[in-house]
Amino acid sequence: MFDIKENLKKLPDSPGVYMHKDRLGQVIYVGKAISLRNRVRQYFQNSANHSPKVRSMVANIAEFEYITCGTEMEALILECNLIKKYSPKYNVLLRDDKTYPYIKVTTQEEFPRVVKTRLIKKDGNKYFGPYSDAGAVNNTIELLNKIFSLKRCNAVKFPSGHRACLNYHIGDCMGICCGLADRDEYAERIESVLEFLGGKQKKVLDYLTAEMEKASDALNFEEAAKFRDQIAAVKALKDIQRVTMTSGKDLDILIPLGEGEQQSVILFPVRDGKLSGRETFPMQTEGDDDYNDLIGQFIKQYYSQWSQVPPEILVPKELNEADLIEEYLKSLEEGRKIQIFVPKRGPKKALLDLALKDTQEMAKTLEEKLQSAKAKEDAIRARFFTILGVNKENYRIESYDISNTNGVDTVGAMVVFNNLKPVKKDYRRFKIKTVEGPDDYGALQEMLYRRFKRAEAGDPGFSTLPDLILMDGGQGQVTSAEKVIKAMGFSIPVLGMAKDDSHRTRALVNGQGHEFVLTEDPMLFQYCGRLQEEVHRFAIEYHRNLHNKNTIGSVLDNIDGIGPVKRNALLSHFNSVDSIKAATVEELMEAPGITERNAIAIKEYFS
16 A cells, blocks of 8 residues: 655655545645645644645545656646646646746738737647746847847738838838838748747847947946846746647657566656646566567557547657557558657657656656555455455446436436546447437436447447446436346346435445445545546536537527538637627638628628
8 A cells, every 4th residue: 555654755855746646546636846845745744734624635645646847837837737637626726827928929920920928729820838937028029029120010911101100210120011021031030039939049148148248348237237137038938848838739758667577658648738647557568578569569559449549659769660550550540640759859858858757756656556556446346346246356337327408408428437447438428319308217228228239239339348337326217227228138237326415425226225325435435426426527528518519500500601611610710609799700701711791691690
């Protein structure tokens, strides 16, 4: 089992993010620290100094995990990403990474601008950041505008005879509005700006240093101080965060860990350009498998189980059969290019370095983590054996739930757990077809009939049968499920997860109404609560998406000249109906395929 006292001694004195977990390994709190050693130890010191909330949390901590970072700012952004991912019980303030400033170069414009933004869009423009110092961002943008005489106004087109603004007259603009700017020269300046923001800052720093010294030699100390501040602002921008890549790409980082028969592969998923956690996969080896065997087999076996493979997989060393494995992954993704490579420079290299450093720290406690996970699985298995009288090495558990709004847009959801772990590739969603109105029992029976009918037909997506079915509900849901399963000739135990007045799972219920109370069994209580929350989340998420799609579709489809293609183009461009309503005719015409006639029809419809 995880020894908290021993692992507190191994904590590094470096910035990072820590995750407190309960007995089931579920994350209950995520926090950041300048020093992981000092911060995490504080939780386990004199409880009299803690608030009631912290005391309650500490009482539920069975283990902790941490990810090291290079700076406090990296830790803060990773903390935000992990809070969004896990929604921990004891976290209250969910910080949004939109609060961090980025520098945007509007490369999609004929004459690009350099501006500050807190919102990243997939619009083809170049983004740099996020940055920890908003003041440095402002100073640097002003500096770049001044050095390169860049365009500052947001107008894209200018009428003939347009009068130049003050910036042109004082030499801070090339006169774009008057048609005086040379397009090629301006493009060269923007290229220099992109190089600067990409990290090649020596030229600008040398220029500023020379100007500062010149002003100082002339005893113009006020001017020298301005250059000094500009140098400080430029240096502050070097703190670009490695946990966020502004390109918004999906990729995975794979790191091997361990020796002999105790080997694992550590996977760091990056989604939408954000590092979003860490997963450990123990590998069954013979003790003499080398790097190529370990990583190569992991890639082939792991990604063949998933419906989508990220376009890039980063590894710490060259893989012998990388080309062959890429072709295999390409076949899984219907021809989409997959690249396995070792990054040599830039933000991907920084992300890989961060993962390698964290894995080195992780090696100290890996064996304890594996033993702890096995002990939890053994404990859960023993509890189900007590209830069901069946002893199995691995329990596949399927859980079902129904979601609708007053009987409208009824959907069903199925989630799958193998022992303690969710098997998300086996999750399934059902759009209820034969039941009208708020009839949860009928909808549940349709869903189970379709699920097991597909199993009878040999559908590989449904062929693996569960060892136990847990229904989100009580005796009524259990008996409804049992009727369908028995009628189809299957013999699978079914239990219901009955809730208390606070909507927490209080007991497991069988078809005869006998209850197995969970409040006296904390580990099983947490396990069932976690499973119930997961199936409920999955059902509501599908219902909400379907309901919103139907609602949105009905509104836009009523507009003359707007069919499914143009409707989807509008929603993709504006993200919401409210944004479409607020847009001008000119802005509406910026959406792909939207003509002036369409735009006028949209404005008339909403007005």
